[in-house]
Amino acid sequence: MNILIINSGSSSIKYQLIKMPSKKVICVGAIERIGSTDAISNYKTDANKVEKIYEIASHKAGLERITSLLLDAEIGVIDSTEDIDAIGHRVVHGGAYYTETTLIDEEVKSKIKKLSTLAPLHNPANLLGIVMAEEVFTTATQVVVFDTAYHGTVPVKAKKYALPNELYENDGIQAYGFHGTSHKYVSEIANEYLHKENTKLISIHLGNGCSITAIKDGKSMDHSMGFTPSNGLIMGTRSGDIDHSIIYYMVNTLGYSLDDVNELLNKKSGMLGLTGFNDLRDIEEEASNGNANCILALEMNAYRIRKYIGAYTATMNGLDAIIFTAGIGENSSLMRQLVCKDMDYFNFQLDDSKNDLRSKNVREVNTTDSKVKILVIPTNEELEIAKQVYELLH
Ligand code: AMP
Helix, strand or coil: CEEEEEEECCCEEEEEEEECCCCEEEEEEEEECCCEEEEEEEEECCCCEEEEEEEECCHHHHHHHHHHHHHCCCCCCCCCHHHCCEEEEEECCCCCCCCCCEECCHHHHHHHHHHHHCCCCCHHHHHHHHHHHHHHCCCCEEEEEECCHHHHHCCHHHHCCCCCHHHHHCCCCCCCCCCHHHHHHHHHHHHHHHCCCCCEEEEEEECCCEEEEEEECCEEEEECCCCCCCCCCCCCCCCCCCCCHHHHHHHHCCCCCHHHHHHHHHHCCHHHHHHCCCCHHHHHHHHHCCCHHHHHHHHHHHHHHHHHHHHHHHHHCCCCEEEEEHHHHHHCHHHHHHHHCCCHHHCCCECHHHHHCCCCCCEECECCCCCCEEEECCCCHHHHHHHHHHHHCC
16 A cells, blocks of 8 residues: 655645555655745655755645656656555644544544644644645545644543633643654554553653653653643743743733744744754754853753653653654754763663664663663654554555
């Protein structure tokens, strides 16, 4: 079964064609800077790698470009659009409506549109990807995998805010949790690695967006992102947890508009606000040269993660393993070191030499006598989406 995975963002479309059940990746690609005269198209198969700049005015033009690459006589991988059996779309917010992988119909599309108010940066672009794919791949079954779906198992006591009940019951105000596809994927690999299903895990996804999830017996029990993906950990440009009264103070006393505050909290805060850089590689380099803001920002970032580890170990009453994943979690030995320092009370201890080894594989970076394992697991959201689409259609 040929499953095309589409992750349609505000100015990009990332895609992978995966053969299931063999999990063979046939091609990987992305179109970035859609809407500009110098959009970049990357396309890679086992035999070819092509990068080109085009004028790509719209998502429709982007998907047409992708289709022409897939069908290309020389470097293409399919003979006809009908060779695509199913398309798995990543959609960020499924709200309270969807906790399962779902076949797309008019009702689903209208709910995704309705939920755009909760994920204005993501849901409209995700929906555009669906509508375009329906036009181009008319015979493929269209399926959606929601980032929020995995967190459908979080108990009410963890997901409900202490606000008047009607806001939860009538208006859907609750913590939804995000990065579900990634947390599910890495936690399943961890359980395979540990040869156990009834585990207590903490999955730490550290990329451009960062989130941490408590997982018991394979189910999400709590999550650091809340009503929107801006809560919780310190991220590249997002503040994570703050006292909400700061917003009121900034508007009423400092003269910011609400839109300015929203923009500041989502796009100008986090590591960028603290250091002037949002890529952790730059921050680590600056810190190694003695930049005090960068040193402090790294410490603040790790401190916040450690607080959540403590909280989730308490709420699960135990811990078998912590998992580091995504761009920072997989690659930054320094961030892992800062997070795991002096955690012997929690029964985990990092092995510095294992931590410093670079690898693309699942690996254990704790000392041999550490009771709690410290795992580094490369995430693969596309493969997880392909697995879920395949399972739904079989
Ligand atoms: P992701 O969203 O998972 O693609 O993660 C992207 C982020 O990972 C980048 O913005 C960097 O901050 C971070 N990153 C990637 N490679 C490294 C590395 N070798 N060391 C530190 N941070 C890294």
